[in-house]
Amino acid sequence: MASAWSTAGHLLELIRTGQATTRSELQRVTGLSRSTVGQRLDQLFAAGWLRSVPGGESTGGRPSIRLEFDAGHAVVLAADLDTAYARAAVLDLAGEVLAEHAGVLLIDDGPAPVLDRLGDWFAGLLTAAGTDPAAVCGVGLSLPGPVDWPTGRVVRPPMMPGWDGYPVPDRIQAALHERTGVDAAVPVLVDNDANLMGLGEQRASFAGCSTFTLVKVSTGIGAGIVIGGQVFRGIDGGAGDLGHIRLRDQSEARCMCGSYGCLAAIASGRALAGQLTALGEPAESAADFRVHLDAGSPDAARLARDAGKCCGEVLATVVTLLNPGVLMIAGDLAETHFVTGVRELLYQRALPRATRHLEIVTARLGDRAALTGAAVMVVDHLYAPDQADARLAARAPAPS
Template sequence: MRGVSVGAPQSTAGHLLDLIRTGRANTRGDLQRVTGLSRSTVGLRLDQLFAAGWLREARGAVSTGGRPSTRLEFDPGHAVVLAADLETTHLRAAVLDLAGRVLAEHTVDQEVADGPETVLDRLGGMFAALLDRSGTPVAKVCGIGVSVPGPVDWETGRVILPPIMPGWDGYPVRERLQKALAEHAGAAGDVPVLVDNDANLMALGEQRDWFADCSAFVLVKVSTGIGAGVVINGEAFRGIDGGAGDLGHIRLHDRGDARCMCGSYGCLAAVASGRALADQLTALGVPTLSGSDVRERLTAGQPDAVRLAREAGQRCGEVLVTVVTLLNPGVLMIAGDLAETNFVTGVRELLYQRALPRSTRNLQVVTTRLGDRAGLVGATAMVTDHLYAPERADARLALIRGPVAS
């Protein structure tokens, strides 16, 4: 469960906000019952949240009797998040409200291999243009969320040994992006910047928007490489240093001949990723440059592409049998270039053939709902969760209005 435990006797304004944001309390009466605080204390702390512009009231809520109670809601329009999705060959940026609603969005061709200086400076310019297009003052930006196609140390925001991001290893993404936004949009240099792996953020966005009741959710992104994002009880599971979900580098026992971009042999990504299929099709006389090109071949019904995609899905399914058995998720989602293709057919075939019925009887195998926007929505959720967590919310309120009452 996100946030703090319910029933804390000294619940602060930040704790009350968390109860409202997560739907555990929606009226003043609910807050009194859940926290044990008096009506006057609840009122004082709500006053702080209203003064900051973080809450709004909605009339007409269901009441147990008498006049309708007033429903309390987190106001997603009081601030915006700048979100970016860095892919291998393109860069997507957007301005979103705190509920993940896109206010302005733009995508450009941009090689991530061009390096962090070039990419992040261009991103700063895109953010400035999008703020102008959406009519949003830069002062309304509460944070920036960035999705990258590589492993990330979430605490530092630095990319760690990324196979397909030359020049990014250990680079100070947060500081450079703060500088770029200040140069292009006149923002303060301390706008919070959070960075995470693309599969993690796609999983977070999809789970929050479409499967909020699913306590164990797995997303597999199949594009240039193969990666997985895992959301447990509403939170992205990153492992101890951001390495969780590196599905594409699990070794296949019978493909020691397949060299991966990481330098090893036999990795799943070297056999079943979009890049691997592009290479296989090219070798068969069907020139194909990327995972998106593979998707075009599949859309056209090219026979070799159809066969190879299904076989790749089966190889991925072999690995996912272990994932499903270990995590027992309620939803397994396939996203990326090979979603909505014969790849998914292959995954389903192997998964249901080899996994125990106990592991799959309540499992939904689905494809992406948010499509290209999943990473943007997930980045927004990451920033919002971080900035409005109870302790951090209280610290921000203290800066706005002075010390928070206990």
């Protein structure tokens, strides 16, 4: 066991996850000697990553000292970009929002102007939070398109003209450094919005669920899959692209991707807005469609329920394949007749064995889901054992 938990980064992982929170527990779990545990902890304390807090009484009758990850020693910058609106924030490492801004930001304007504007927002947020730019340890971005996670580049996005293959991390690093003096090499991690919404919601409300699936229904349709507490992205970031699964008998519905019969061309908020407009109730977007729903439009209610059935037909296969404990519906059509349609078809089509322990719920974090997930993504990455050890090694003074 000692070899598996031999580094300071591994001790930090045990402390962060609550598996061992005292020196004696660390010795017991790792099999390391008291002196070795002490040396590793000295590294973590010197970096400012740990703090000691009073615990309960030890077996010897003396108060014990508990070890905690110090969530206040650095901050994360996070942003959630949708097609026409964005939200950005400064958060501590526990996900507490220190300053936040939201406003119109059109993804169609292209990557350079959008990311430069986001750099301006981050600069203002650091000032509003009273945070030294040197405290920024990483940046997390949520984007409404497929992302190659290792590079942070968007891959053939159907709703993001000009973004395909663009070096998003490089542009954000440059914009931040120019505007705030943040280290030009600060890590910038980028992922798809549904992935990060799923990660944020799972950690915040369903941390005990080992297989969690979130479906975002807004302008498009996408899913975030969280297995064992980690986002499942597939081989190159394509996992969860539900919107481009093709349905039978829908060959006339043309999708933004250029194909016909895609789920998004039939059941997304954009598609429903078009269908409602054709019935004489003008709606230009998923948000407009939701306005008609909330106003009690019978046509909007019927369309939403029918769209939910189409989505439920696809999700019956997803649930049978993944056997999740929680299926969460999020986005503009959550808490509407759409969810009723999903439930109706899903329980009809999926085997009882796949649904007997399934909870179908709606989003809990609201507009902050992807923002929360972006911050979690950065913290998980930077303080994972291998990354933590590499960062500690970089801090160590060179031998004389």
